Amino acid sequence: xxxxxxxxxxxxxxxxxxxxxxxxxxxxxxxxxxxxxxxxxxxxxxxxxxxxxxxxxxxxxxxxxxxxxxxxxxxxxxxxxxxxxxxxxxxxxxxxxxxxxxxxxxxxxxxxx
Amino acid sequence: xxxxxxxxxxxxxxxxxxxxxxxxxxxxxxxxxxxxxxxxxxxxxxxxxxxxxxxxxxxxxxxxxxxxxxxxxxxxxxxxxxxxxxxxxxxxxxxxxxxxxxxxxxxxxxxxx
Numbered sequence: 001x002x003x004x005x006x007x008x009x010x011x012x013x014x015x016x017x018x019x020x021x022x023x024x025x026x027x028x029x030x031x032x033x034x035x036x037x038x039x040x041x042x043x044x045x046x047x048x049x050x051x052x053x054x055x056x057x058x059x060x061x062x063x064x065x066x067x068x069x070x071x072x073x074x075x076x077x078x079x080x081x082x083x084x085x086x087x088x089x090x091x092x093x094x095x096x097x098x099x100x101x102x103x104x105x106x107x108x109x110x111x112x113x
Numbered sequence: 114x115x116x117x118x119x120x121x122x123x124x125x126x127x128x129x130x131x132x133x134x135x136x137x138x139x140x141x142x143x144x145x146x147x148x149x150x151x152x153x154x155x156x157x158x159x160x161x162x163x164x165x166x167x168x169x170x171x172x173x174x175x176x177x178x179x180x181x182x183x184x185x186x187x188x189x190x191x192x193x194x195x196x197x198x199x200x201x202x203x204x205x206x207x208x209x210x211x212x213x214x215x216x217x218x219x220x221x222x223x224x225x226x
Contacts, residue, residue: 043217103155
């Protein structure tokens with residue numbers, strides 16, 4: 001119940017294309033769903049986050065789509081650029097009395113020029 | 114540049130050495146975290162401090178000893194580490210123990226000889 005399943009493990013997209021990464025969770029007590037972007041040699045950086053009261057959140061080229069009934073959420077990167085090449089982690093938190101972030105397994109995105 | 118600063122960036126130590134990792138934040142956050150990240154894996158929570166008190170220890174071996182001298186500073190003391198402890202050690206902070214988001218530093222790359 002504590003798992004967050006992320007797919008795909010790796011993704012290759014052409015410059016200008018749309019990158020889509022999917023995550024699924026089981027624990028209905030989760031109420032915060034962030035996406036982190038991590039470049040080699042750097043720490044994870046918060047990219048965008050959503051709470052279950054909305055179905056979509058957009059920030060620039062990055063959009064989170066959230067489906068509460070299906071317990072799924074996804075990250076869409078529009079007009080993907082080579083500079084977007086990084087590892088992306090979805091996460092969830094809000095279970096019980098803790099602030100633990102439960103991370104997905106990560107997606108390595110490569111955007112080809 | 115991240116607002117959570119970690120030093121040193123790289124550390125190589127023998128199994129009998131004693132060293133410390135340092136983390137500093139000046140965002141007024143009252144919760145601070147240590148994570149361990151192995152290559153191509155998501156971060157794994159080790160410790161959580163809330164208002165300078167240890168709130169969560171994820172069954173971490175005693176060769177890792179955390180310390181929170183004040184609300185801005187977090188240390189991780191290392192002693193008698195094993196080769197499998199080689200990893201990226203990440204510090205994070207948030208406004209409060211149950212408050213998101215968590216902001217990560219760029220980590221300390223630790224290698225155990």
